[in-house]
Amino acid sequence: MGTSVFLDRYKAMGHELRGYERTRRAIRVNTILANKEEVMQRLGARGARLTAISWLRDGFHIEGGESSVGASFEYLLGLYSIQEAAAQFPVEILAPSGGEVVLDMCAAPGGKTTQIAAWMGNGGAVVAVDVRRDRLYALENNLERTGVENCVAYCADAAGLDYGGTQFDRILLDAPCSGNYVTDKDWFKKRDIGDVEKNALEQRRLLAAAVGLLRPGGTLVYTTCSLEPEEDEFNVQWLIENNDVRLEEVSGPGSPAFTKVLGRSLSLEVAKCRRFWPDETGTQGFFVAKAVKP
Amino acid sequence: MRELKDFLEAIGAAYEPNGERLNVNDRRFVADPEVAAQIHDRGRLVYVGRLLGRTRGEFIPGAGLLHELGRREGPHKVWVDERVGWLFACGRDVFAESILRSEGELTEGTCFLVMLGGDCLGYGRLESQGEKTILKNIFDIGDFLRRERGLEENR
Numbered sequence: 001m002g003t004s005v006f007l008d009r010y011k012a013m014g015h016e017l018r019g020y021e022r023t024r025r026a027i028r029v030n031t032i033l034a035n036k037e038e039v040m041q042r043l044g045a046r047g048a049r050l051t052a053i054s055w056l057r058d059g060f061h062i063e064g065g066e067s068s069v070g071a072s073f074e075y076l077l078g079l080y081s082i083q084e085a086a087a088q089f090p091v092e093i094l095a096p097s098g099g100e101v102v103l104d105m106c107a108a109p110g111g112k113t114t115q116i117a118a119w120m121g122n123g124g125a126v127v128a129v130d131v132r133r134d135r136l137y138a139l140e141n142n143l144e145r146t147g148v149e150n151c152v153a154y155c156a157d158a159a160g161l162d163y164g165g166t167q168f169d170r171i172l173l174d175a176p177c178s179g180n181y182v183t184d185k186d187w188f189k190k191r192d193i194g195d196v197e198k199n200a201l202e203q204r205r206l207l208a209a210a211v212g213l214l215r216p217g218g219t220l221v222y223t224t225c226s227l228e229p230e231e232d233e234f235n236v237q238w239l240i241e242n243n244d245v246r247l248e249e250v251s252g253p254g255s256p257a258f259t260k261v262l263g264r265s266l267s268l269e270v271a272k273c274r275r276f277w278p279d280e281t282g283t284q285g286f287f288v289a290k291a292v293k294p
Numbered sequence: 295m296r297e298l299k300d301f302l303e304a305i306g307a308a309y310e311p312n313g314e315r316l317n318v319n320d321r322r323f324v325a326d327p328e329v330a331a332q333i334h335d336r337g338r339l340v341y342v343g344r345l346l347g348r349t350r351g352e353f354i355p356g357a358g359l360l361h362e363l364g365r366r367e368g369p370h371k372v373w374v375d376e377r378v379g380w381l382f383a384c385g386r387d388v389f390a391e392s393i394l395r396s397e398g399e400l401t402e403g404t405c406f407l408v409m410l411g412g413d414c415l416g417y418g419r420l421e422s423q424g425e426k427t428i429l430k431n432i433f434d435i436g437d438f439l440r441r442e443r444g445l446e447e448n449r
Binding site for chain 2: 033073076077078123127128137139140147152154161166
């Protein structure tokens with residue numbers, strides 16, 4: 001399909017993108033093993049400049065430094081993780097706390113799983129599931145490196161695993177999606193609308209399973225790193241039409257989600273979700289929705 | 295967990311893991327009851343709680359266990375400077391003359407945690423190599439990088 005098809009879509013959505021926007025390097029301090037001051041001091045002593053990201057609890061942009069950000073003592077000791085700024089946002093919206101039981105449905109490679117564990121102070125339990133064994137090795141490494149001790153990880157389809165009747169307090173569904181060009185320079189060559197539509201169907205299957213696993217009063221955060229409405233707003237519209245959940249406002253950077261897009265009119269409730277556009281937020285493209293089960 | 299006991303003896307540490315002990319293939323874990331309560335499908339389990347270590351060949355302690363032992367008094371430890379510490383984290387052995395100080399007698403066959411300030415970088419065994427005495431690297435935290443690179447290459 002090529003670059004222009006997607007860029008024209010984005011233009012029709014009000015964003016004249018160049019197709020080669022890139023992100024700033026970001027890290028997240030791992031509060032299980034360190035505090036922000038310690039990491040700032042230690043990396044600062046190595047010549048790195050850290051700037052707090054105002055809309056994140058533990059996130060910093062990082063520049064300079066004498067060694068690669070992924071090859072320092074502090075990284076190997078698990079004091080921080082490399083995690084793009086927008087990718088840190090969903091767990092902030094999920095806001096898990098110690099003592100809860102949380103499900104991370106498509107968990108690998110584990111950046112958000114370790115962030116959930118940190119928000120929980122390594123207490124309670126995080127059940128992390130991913131269907132791809134090759135990606136789970138990275139998750140296991142991340143759990144070990146960052147000192148996470150409250151996680152149970154499975155290699156399985158999160159919609160079909162036996163959870164022993166557990167009803168989760170919070171669920172993160174960071175769904176497999178088409179991704180976006182900001183973090184993948186070959187993205188335009190690889191993607192077409194057929195992929196997007198196929199992914200959207202899989203996302204709905206996982207969304208339905210998530211609602212079934214949530215306890216009454218529990219919170220579901222649905223997120224993708226796709227800019228395509230089929231995987232974002234249309235799926236949220238489908239979620240509220242077909243499941244007993246209500247949307248909650250996601251406040252933060254970026255823009256409200258669309259209620260009129262690609263010729264479709266959606267519920268005004270969908271505007272409670274949040275979109276990250278690369279030209280607005282300086283991040284990768286992202287979408288975040290928060291729903292509560294009555 | 296015989297391998298864990300042997301490892302702890304070799305570095306002179308007393309440590310009793312609290313919680314439910316679980317084996318997942320060649321890895322040994324310990325988990326709080328609240329975490330272990332979420333195990334319902336052992337066949338598809340890949341990780342749980344705290345990784346104590348791996349038992350393939352020589353016992354390789356998990357990073358969490360090393361971190362905890364590094365903070366305790368009792369285990370044999372040697373301290374190195376940042377340059378030597380980085381070489382160790384790159385998989386290299388430590389020459390005895392590069393050891394800044396130690397806790398525990400520097401006798402051959404004894405295992406030591408390798409410390410950079412308050413951080414544990416791994417562990418090794420004191421050995422003779424010709425005329426030289428070295429701390430032979432058994433495990434270091436640079437293993438995380440090597441594993442990550444291995445995963446990228448296999449993609």
